[in-house]
Amino acid sequence: MLDSILSQFLPQDLLNHFTLLGVKELGDIKTKKDCFYFYLDETNTLPDGYSVSDYESKGFYKRTSIQDFPIRGKAVYLNIKRRRWRKKSDYSIELKSDYTFIAEGSKLTNELSAFLKGTGRDPRRYDK
Numbered sequence: 001m002l003d004s005i006l007s008q009f010l011p012q013d014l015l016n017h018f019t020l021l022g023v024k025e026l027g028d029i030k031t032k033k034d035c036f037y038f039y040l041d042e043t044n045t046l047p048d049g050y051s052v053s054d055y056e057s058k059g060f061y062k063r064t065s066i067q068d069f070p071i072r073g074k075a076v077y078l079n080i081k082r083r084r085w086r087k088k089s090d091y092s093i094e095l096k097s098d099y100t101f102i103a104e105g106s107k108l109t110n111e112l113s114a115f116l117k118g119t120g121r122d123p124r125r126y127d128k
Helices: 002-006 112-120
Strands: 019-026 033-042 055-060 064-071 074-081 083-087
Touching: 019 074
Parallel strands: 033 074
Antiparallel strands: 019 033, 055 083, 064 074
């Protein structure tokens, strides 16, 4: 039931690919406002089109913070850790999943970026 409720507030399909580890309500030092921080780790599922016999999970990349729509007037940050996949036959080849909910070259979700553009605001101003 909790996933059903959270899916109404978080980017579409996010919970299909990530496991929610926790949520914290903390104060942001820069803005001096309360924020919600969602901590998520990518599930141990190889991206489509790749074989489990060819790739293995080798931990995670560094946690990334992505800003999403505010909830109840408080900023929302998705702190995600993406899984690192390595080819078994050639350790120099790594693979990571590609998610469309993150605006390319940004630290904003696609939905938030599109909303800011639609209001005439420059999303890059919020991309910090």
